[in-house]
Amino acid sequence: MELPGYGSLLLVFMLTFLVTKWIRRKGQQLKYPPGPTPLPLLGNVLQIDFRNMVDEFVKFGSKYGPVSMAHLGPKKVVILNGYDVVREAFLEKSEVFSDRPSLAIPKMVFSGYGMIFTNGERWKQMRRFTLSTLRNFGMGKRSLEERVQEEAQCLGEELLKRRDAFFDPTFLFSLAVSNVVCSVVFEDRYDYEDKDFLNMLALMKETFYLVTSPWSQIFDLAPNLLKHFPGPQDRLFKNFDKLKEYVMEKIKEHEQTLDENCPRDYIDCFLIKRNQEKNNPNTEFKYENLVVNLMDLFLAATETTSTTLSYAIIILLKYPKITKKMQDEIDHIIGNSRCPSLEDRIKMPFTDAVIHEIHRFTDIAPLGVPRATSQDTVFRGYYIPKGATVFPMITSVLKDSKYFKDPKIFDPAHFLDEHGNFKKIEAFIPFSIGKRACPGEGLARMEIFLFLTYLLQKFDLKCDKEPEDIDISPVPNRGSYVPQPYQISVTLR
Template sequence: MELYGLGMPLLVLMLTFLVTIWIRRKGRRSTFPPGPTPLPLLGNLLQINFKNIVEEFIQLGSKYGPVSMIHLGPKKMVILNGYDVVREAFLEKGEVFSDRPSLAIPEMVFKGHGLIFTNGERWKQMRRFTLSTLRNFGMGKRSLEERVQEEARCLGEELQKRRGTFFDPTLLFSLAVSNVVCSIVFEERYDYADQNFLNMLDLMKETFQIVTSPWAQIFDLAPNLLKHLPGPQDKLFKNFDKIRTYVLEKVKAHEKTLDENCPRDYIDCFLIKMNQEKDNPTTEFNYENLIVNLIHLFLAATETTSTSLRYSILILLKYPKITKKVQEEIDNIIGNARSPSLEDRLKMPFTDAVIHEIQRFTDITPLGVPRATNQDTVFRGYHIPKGVTVFPMITTILKDSKYFKNPQKFDPAHFLDEQGNVKKSEAFIPFSIGKRVCLGEGLARMEIFLFLTYLLQKFELKCDMKTEDIDISPMPNSGVHVPRPYQISVTLR
């Protein structure tokens, strides 16, 4: 009886304590953005289809509004659907939403170095230096334009070797785009048959596919456990070790021939900066940041731009009338005696509109590159804690009927006014916006225009499928949009 009399007050006290905690948590949750009710420990893991994560996040926006939240285990993620809300977050509150989230794979591989997955002073210095160096070596200037023009001619020569046969252009496009990056960071281009170059591209392509797969999202939830189990991470870490060794050899070779009065490329500029700050104990200019920066430049610049080119050709094969009209504009403005130049773009509104529409329709990075809050904030009336991962759903912006009349249809008229001039749209942000906008935007836009116009100037392209059988929807089950496999044949115009 005494035990019973003692137990009842304890039981009441415990229940009161638990109810109080539940009420407080419920109260806190009510100030968070809306979303599916999370389960203890698991959050919404059982409710999310990771194989179709893009559509899942779009549906969250449809059901809960432009600002929604999910819980993946203990991690909170905010999903932003639509241009207005992304603009408000990344421009009007850009300082708060300017961080990158802490992701397991980049942390384990890059160990907090480089310019893409870092924050604070390190990120600011690496980004400022990289932008400045790219500009000095021709970002948006004549010198880099000439490098792209040269590579377009080399690509054309490789295509001519394959005349009369059907072939997959994926590798050739990757080689061409990667060579442009090589000219900036290594001051050299490689022959398309160079085996070391081919091996490195294979490593980077395989690495990119792994880190953009649904598996990467799952690994991030329990890295300390999964890293000890067999899985894609084993291949991933081996690939990065090989890439790092390759890049380090290039750096060491540059050190032996460095002339501080005449820097040749990005590596030279970084090494000069290292020497200038060698007595600064807090300097960010060191070997690790240099190596990781080079890897980031290769991965980001090669895969996305080569994918855009490959997708562009598939769409042009799907719509031969559009292709013919682009070629007519090329013939009228450029002719066949010289290579296309960036100046030509201003006189070629239809071609410019087609390229804009290709980038809008293909929507290569539908989830956007995730950001993170660097402090607690209130956004549209919701409490968003510091360190929360934020996905700007670029796909909901590029496919928004408010800004594009037929968002699910490929239509260059989205970027043409009634007079046939190029019409800009504020919602055209394939490279994102704000403080973390893609630093390679200028280079990518240059490459896509110069490569495409050169190929259409010189060649007639045919597909191994009938026009009506060409499927321009992206490959399923990926966090990035890549075209379905196809083959082409070329003949000289």
């Protein structure tokens, strides 16, 4: 037996192993999803218009296919275009595509707490608690539906105060929707002229705008560098500090008046759960999570729902025949002597179809909330590494011609069958799908239905422009879609 022979054999074996491993790794690299060729260090940063990322990533779908990839600096970003591929990722492979990416702004502001930008057990417990609390919302003397109905009447009173002139209603819609969230988390609503309420709403609106602006994507490319220079992040962090201070004051007030046998709102429910787990060293029911959960609810629920409501009104002003048909259905099913209720919706197929079409057409969150892969995976033949950011292009889903006949046209017939009955379409996912779907979907859809039907029940609305001159395209260069400014006048029906 000659040792050199064994040594040579071992050397050959090791070289073969290393070459095979290199080939496999190279093969994996070659199987990355297609996309523009990245530059060293910069990736595709110079090739992407960050002011118009929505259109840029939709074009990726047309050019490279439903699964594509961009390199934002060192970060790999996977773009999913079309319902079929989003469904496959978020439903069929949900165990892989249900994480959130590590984004600079949420990480610096929320410090890893809350339910929207966390993963693992913290996310599971906070989401489960929030869904359960909202679903079983029978706190105090009023149900969640009753709180929305009350706010709809308050909104109507505010509109009546302005009935002698044209005015921009969008801020009133923000006040109304924000008041619903206040009722859910703080128990009480605010007067529309309350200074603390107005200041808080102004902070939230500016904060939401900054978080969803193209700047936030640019900041995420080099946060450790950019945070040392003056910029929008300074205003953002100051806003968050003020909001946290406001929320903590509310929490302290609740602690002093807490009755565990009669929870009034979300804060009470959380504090009760916290007391129940006070001896659990691993509990997630701690102040930090409560503060961030409340801010998540405000930022996510207020802006998106109020924007949808604002967009709904300008669309109905654009199409007066659709509005008249909705009002006829409201008059027939509800009448004028009581407030609309959720039970009415099933009896109102045309109104239901219009509201679904409003959600689809307005496309408020076109990029979707980004996700991340929890492990290395092969998806549709492409290698996607662990930790890759994933953008589900919700706009491409809601405008998928495979599921909607004329996706770029506003048409309630998308949700009506040949007999005029409401029909469901699986590609209707404005709130996303899967384990990370928006936990406030039920509340948002309730608000839009009850607010809209109440306003159309009580008022005739008129725009300061003729219907053919009304522009229902969104304001350009925004990460989230918002309607063009408009003015209305109201008269009692």
